[in-house]
Structures are given as C-alpha cells and as structure tokens.
Amino acid sequence: MSLLDSAIPIVAAPMAGGPTTVALSIAVHGSGGFPFLAAGYKSVEALAEEIRQVRSVGGFGVNLFVPSATTITAEEYRRYRAELQAEADALGAELPLIPRSDDDDWDAKIDLLVASPVPAVSFTFGLPSHADLARLKKAGTTVFASVTTPDEARAAYDLGADALVVQGASAGGHSATFDPQRTIEETSTAELVRAVRSVTPLPIVAAGGVDGPSAVRALLESGAEAVAVGTLLLRTDEAGTSRTHRDALADPAFSETVLTHAFTGRTARGLRNGFIDRHEALAPFGYPEIHHLTRPLRQAASQAGDPGRLHLWAGTGYTSAPDGPATGVIRWLTDAV
Numbered sequence: 001m002s003l004l005d006s007a008i009p010i011v012a013a014p015m016a017g018g019p020t021t022v023a024l025s026i027a028v029h030g031s032g033g034f035p036f037l038a039a040g041y042k043s044v045e046a047l048a049e050e051i052r053q054v055r056s057v058g059g060f061g062v063n064l065f066v067p068s069a070t071t072i073t074a075e076e077y078r079r080y081r082a083e084l085q086a087e088a089d090a091l092g093a094e095l096p097l098i099p100r101s102d103d104d105d106w107d108a109k110i111d112l113l114v115a116s117p118v119p120a121v122s123f124t125f126g127l128p129s130h131a132d133l134a135r136l137k138k139a140g141t142t143v144f145a146s147v148t149t150p151d152e153a154r155a156a157y158d159l160g161a162d163a164l165v166v167q168g169a170s171a172g173g174h175s176a177t178f179d180p181q182r183t184i185e186e187t188s189t190a191e192l193v194r195a196v197r198s199v200t201p202l203p204i205v206a207a208g209g210v211d212g213p214s215a216v217r218a219l220l221e222s223g224a225e226a227v228a229v230g231t232l233l234l235r236t237d238e239a240g241t242s243r244t245h246r247d248a249l250a251d252p253a254f255s256e257t258v259l260t261h262a263f264t265g266r267t268a269r270g271l272r273n274g275f276i277d278r279h280e281a282l283a284p285f286g287y288p289e290i291h292h293l294t295r296p297l298r299q300a301a302s303q304a305g306d307p308g309r310l311h312l313w314a315g316t317g318y319t320s321a322p323d324g325p326a327t328g329v330i331r332w333l334t335d336a337v
C-alpha cells in the first residue's frame with residue numbers, strides 16, 4: 001500500500017512494556033503487514049539495537065511517548081502510596097518514597113531517529129515540537145500522530161504530521177489522548193475515524209477493538225487506509241507478553257475490560273481485576289509518577305503469577321486473541337482486505 005511500505009493494510013500496533021519484540025515485528029512484516037517497534041520505557045541503546053535488527057526486513061516504524069507535564073502533588077502521591085502499602089506488602093515489593101518523573105529519554109531518541117532514520121515514526125500522548133517534527137520529516141521519515149478526538153487530529157494536521165493513528169476507546173493499553181485527565185468517551189473506532197475524516201485530509205491508520213476480519217473491513221470502509229491491531233497479537237508465540245498476562249487473557253474468570261488510571265496515573269484499557277476495583281475510585285492522575293510508584297508492585301505481581309495486582313492491558317476484542325504464530329493472526333485478518 002502507498003502510505004506504508006507493506007503488502008497489506010494491516011499494522012502491528014506498538015506495545016511497550018514487553019509485548020512488542022523484534023521477532024514479532026519480523027513475523028508481521030514477513031506476513032505482509034507493517035510493524036511498529038515500541039520505544040517507550042526502553043533505553044536509547046536498546047532501541048538502537050532493535051532498529052538494527054529490524055532494519056534489514058524493510059518497512060517498519062518506531063513509536064515514541066511524548067513527555068507530558070505532570071499534574072500530581074506531593075500530597076496526592078503520599079496518600080496513594082499509603083493506600084497501596086498493603087498491596088506492596090502482600091508481594092514483598094518496595095514502593096518508591098519520592099515521586100519520580102522522566103521524559104523517557106526524548107531528546108536522545110529523537111537524535112537517534114534523525115541520525116539513523118527509519119521509514120515511519122509515530123507519537124502517542126501528544127505532539128512533538130515543530131522543530132523535532134521537521135527534523136524527522138527532513139530525514140525522510142513519515143510522521144504519524146496518534147489522536148483520540150477530531151480536535152487532536154486538527155492540531156496534528158496544523159503542526160504538519162503526515163498521517164494519523166486514530167485510536168478509539170476500545171483500544172488496549174494507554175489512551176493516546178493529549179490530555180491525560182480527559183474522560184475517554186466510548187465512541188466506536190469507526191465513528192471516530194469518520195469524525196476525524198471530516199476535519200482533516202490526512203491518511204488514517206485506525207486502531208482499537210479489532211476482533212477479527214469483519215472489524216478490519218468496517219474500519220477500512222469507514223475511511224481508514226490501514227488498520228492497527230495490538231490485543232490480537234498479545235498471545236502469539238513471538239510476542240513478549242508475560243506468562244501471567246497471557247494466561248489472564250485466556251482465563252474466563254476475567255470477563256470484561258475497563259478504562260483505568262489506577263496503575264499508571266494515565267487512562268488505559270485492561271482486564272478488570274481486584275487492584276482496579278480496590279483503587280480506581282481514589283487513584284490520582286499523574287503520569288509517569290504513578291507508573292513509577294506502582295512499577296515494583298506490578299513487577300512482583302508478574303513474577304508471582306498474581307493477575308489480581310497486575311496491569312493486564314487488553315482491548316475489547318481480547319477474547320478473540322489466538323495463540324500460535326503471529327503469521328496466523330495476520331493471514332486471518334488478510335481475509336478482510
């Protein structure tokens with residue numbers, strides 16, 4: 001297809017925190033799809049190594065987290081830390097006393113992608129500066145902005161983005177919203193694509209809630225040039241999804257997904273579990289401070305095989321996520337295109 005250098009209009013959505021791997025990206029590319037590497041939470045050295053390994057296959061992209069200004073106060077942090085103490089004690093985890101922030105190594109990652117350009121870069125959580133966007137475009141990279149409303153789409157267009165990832169509320173993982181405190185409306189991805197189409201001429205990759213070929217077809221019919229899938233790849237052989245997360249996705253005891261900011265201070269969709277039920281009501285917004293606060297607890301939960309205290313990111317289509325090779329998922333979805 002013309003927007004992306006791939007045989008079919010199926011994109012492997014970036015999934016930071018483990019699920020996206022070099023092996024998954026190579027498998028998706030080999031099946032005719034277009035993979036995005038996930039730069040989030042990764043050191044610039046680790047990202048450079050992944051790019052080196054994927055570059056030889058051809059078309060691929062890299063996804064970056066745009067740093068956001070924090071909103072949390074020291075008192076809110078202290079109070080939430082105290083609330084989580086019993087959860088941490090149950091797992092033998094140590095919660096950081098001092099709020100920690102970071103910019104996910106933004107400057108170093110942009111410098112890497114300018115010095116060693118890749119075919120596509122996408123952003124989530126906001127827009128880059130005009131200067132950073134111009135540097136990437138000058139390097140020959142196609143720049144995608146992830147958006148969750150028509151207003152965000154217009155802002156991306158005005159800034160000079162080449163294309164959009166339009167992410168609906170049914171998507172697994174963090175919402176790409178520019179405003180971390182915004183209530184995410186439960187609009188369908190197809191409706192959102194149509195709304196964005198009416199305000200910008202930019203090409204669209206639609207993401208969120210895909211559970212099979214008919215969902216892909218509906219999104220292409222709504223005006224998207226390509227469709228991104230995340231959740232459907234989470235249980236595949238090549239994904240780096242933890243055992244606890246994989247098992248929960250296939251466990252009928254988890255019967256729905258919800259939007260939550262209890263784990264990271266930023267709204268994300270995941271399987272509803274005990275941690276969310278116990279803490280959602282009082283959890284403050286504040287990314288990345290809450291992400292860093294709960295991280296040791298989540299790591300311990302993953303190691304202990306405790307899905308009740310782990311962020312189990314999943315989109316609404318999770319019951320259709322198959323195991324087996326990623327090629328199987330891409331071939332299955334190809335029936336729609």
Ligand SMILES: Cc1cc2nc3c(=O)[nH]c(=O)nc-3n(C[C@H](O)[C@H](O)[C@H](O)COP(=O)(O)O)c2cc1C
Pocket residue numbers: 013014015016017019038039040063123124146167170171172173174176207208209210228229230231232313314315316317
């Ligand atoms: C485990 C997980 C991690 C994710 N990490 C990222 C990320 O690093 N960057 C990003 O832009 N989107 C991320 N997302 C969102 C996906 O890119 C994509 O929008 C979403 O998976 C599409 O919806 P679906 O899961 O229903 O297919 C993540 C999603 C999941 C499930």
